Amino acid sequence: MASKLTVRLAHEAESSLEITLREAFCCLEPQLKPPFPLIIPTQEQYSLLNKAILYGILCEPHLLKIHIKHLHGVITDGYGYFTSIIVIIVNEMYRKLVDSAKRQLIWIAREMVDVAAVGFNDLLVALLRQIVAGDSSEENLWLCYEMVTLFSSKWDCLLEEGSSVLTGALYVFLRLLSDDCRVSNAPNFESLMKMEKDFCVKMLREKFNLCLKIGRDLLRLLQDLVHVPEFRAIWKDLLYAPSVFGVGEFMDISKLYYTRTPKWYFLLRVNPQMESQLRFLLTHVKFGSQMRYQVWFAKKFLSAPEKNAVLIDIVRFICCVHHPSNDIIHSDIIPRWVVIGWLLKSNMENYVEANMKLALFYDWLFFNEKLDNIMNIEPALLLMVHSIPEYIDITNSLLEFLFLLLDNYDLERKEIVLRGLSTSLRTLLRKGVVESVEVLTRCDKLSPNLKERLAELLSGCSGIVDNSRIPTSQML
Template identity: 60%
Template sequence: MASSLIHKSTYEADNPLESSLIEAFRLLEPELRPPFPLTIRTEPEYFNLNRAILYGILSETHLAKVHLKHLHGIVTDGYCFFTNLVCKVVDELYSKLVENVKVQLLYVSLELVDVSAVGVDSLLVALLRQIRGGDLGESNLWLCSEMVNLLWGKWECLVEEQPMIISSALYVFLRVLSDHCRVCLNSKLKVLKQKEIEFCIRVFKDQFHLCLKIGRDLIRVLQDLVHVPEFHDLWKDLLSRSSDACQLYRSRTCSRYFLLRITPEMETHLRFLLTQVKLGSQTRYQIWFGRKFLNGPEKETVVIDIVRFICCAHHPSNDILLSNVIPRWIIVGWLLKCCTKNHIEANVKLALFYDWLFFEENVDNIMNIEPAILLMVNSVPKYIHMTHNLLEFLFLLVDHYDIDRKDLILKGVSSALDVLKRKGVVQSFDVLTCCDMLSPFLKERLVKMLSCKNVSGFNHLQPVTLA
């Protein structure tokens, strides 16, 4: 009987994807042993043989090379179907896979890179997405190490054929390095950190044009590593080159980079929360989500990535906006309340406001800046401390985020406020400028900033409970 690829409890239903692979293997097992039959197959037969071979590679370690030779001999579509099948396994099953199956999965992925399989870029992205932020477990660190080794070993090939994988990997490893560099668990982690650092530095030195593809969030993630000696001079050099820094600030980061930092499983649950859960019914879903994805001493850091995803990669339709589905700003408010460490809370606020700092109407999307303003205005008066803290943080960013380019940032924030008013996200700003519970200093700063674009007041909104 074929073995299971995944961990599952006694009463858990069979996984459809795993079942399809097992069924194909059982049906075709006699044909998976040399000598292989030389027959012309119909499309359904070809697809089923691909499934059987993949199962053989993942479950029969001792015969993996034989199965791969078989695959090379029968492939007629540039490995397209097979690669897509491996992608599905990564996306749908990775967190449940038995450890030796994960090893085989990396093995077959490396082989697909070697043959320049159609869709191998999507496969590498899928693997990068399984690197979980804030997870210092052995399995997650092993995946980090394997992916760095793969990228390093196939550097020339990837630079020439899949350059966007290099920029994607750079974004991923800059983010995970901020976790890895805050702790020193053992010699294995020390070795991994050094490999990750060397990979990132190589990208900056040899392929700087690919770094620029990331856009403004490159600076945001890099600033978390300023304390690491290898990145300190690089950071100073980048900001000292005014043209490069301004080019990055004015370049909106594509949403696919934000998807890289949350797993497909997490994305599915977040999108369900933001499209199906009704306002007032969200508490139990939030508790479940927190226990599953945020419960751990270092896992809080993934909140930074979740907020960037919510602001920049999940833009609800008009139907959702007009319904009673829980709005994005409430989820962001809840996530901020989940932060127990000051440095993480600060980075979450930066993630929330980052597009405000360089906002240009012809470049940026108003939906990226909507959650922050709605969280501030709807927190009055019940959660006034939230409004106060966010407004205070925004002005701190204006004054201190990049002193050499303060005028650019002031223009960006003013433009953001202007667009939010003109596009009707807010009707006026009276709820903030006329709020007795806010400090006079903050209100004065806000009035001055609004006057830059002649943005008018704001009608009072009914507060909504942050659960």
């Protein structure tokens, strides 16, 4: 039987979820047309009815109004079960759905926001995760357009519900803009980019109190957009006129420097399939046996040069989200630094490489042991140390970038960055991540200048870190 819901290759099996939904629909099809039965369903009947109605909405667009009216009439749990099924469909089946079903999903998402359905935040997050960085295909641009339209048109409703997903949307669209704005002579991007800019600027100018929840990675994304006039003005205000944002507690940009970004923001830019494969690689694959998995991953997710923009997000995911257990750390499973080193050797544009390195070192710049997780900064040092001597070019490149940051990142607050880098090294050494950094300071293949500067940085590691500039509210 040809599927009404998904497109599959001849050798691909039908998903169990699709079978379940279709069977529910076929079983209850006579009851899905008016007049609807006036009965109180059991829990099992209720679940079956939710699945049947959802399948009808996705596969029978011409009967949409009938199905949605039926749904509103039978709901007893605030749409919680109905929404949870949709989230699973988006996470597991979105790429294979027929176009009409994708359009229906967006329509359902709008409807769930309107009725303040239980779990509508999870649904919007699931859809945001399906937008692929660096993908200029018509399908991907359509999804991006639909989602930014949804967030713009449902602005008041989302604010009223106190939805944290607004800040998630800001994170996503800022990240997408940094790639989209580099596409030249692409008129099909202009309308979309304007909508993304308008949404992001509105969030930053009108709801900056919410934007603060993103933490320091908000600044990482914004500084990649300083060449865009709208965001250049915002960046200047962040540095020199923070009071214009109307948030009493925000008196200096350092407040954001010292606010770590919650993990779920990083997940927004890694789709579920990619996350699953990365976690498998870092949880089950033995060091030395990873080549065929890496080749498969690259073919699946990095086949086109423009898709390499997602490498930035993958590095941030590995550093800040995937923290292996002690058992895995002390096993023969492939370490995180190995995967990052492999990704750094990919063929990419210069701006992607620079942003990958920034993603790797970003938490070093503002690290405080009372606030931050050592697992976020561990991969960078291990990669530099273990790249000697076979991949000395990586060690040189990373150290050069680290000192470039020290010399150029926010010169007016240079002491913050110096303190962050010194604290990072001191903490990594004290916790035994590496026994010493003599492998770096005594390496003949490193430039004398780099070794000298590293020794200078290490000489300050024994001092007490001054936390006086860290807001008391952040000392958690």
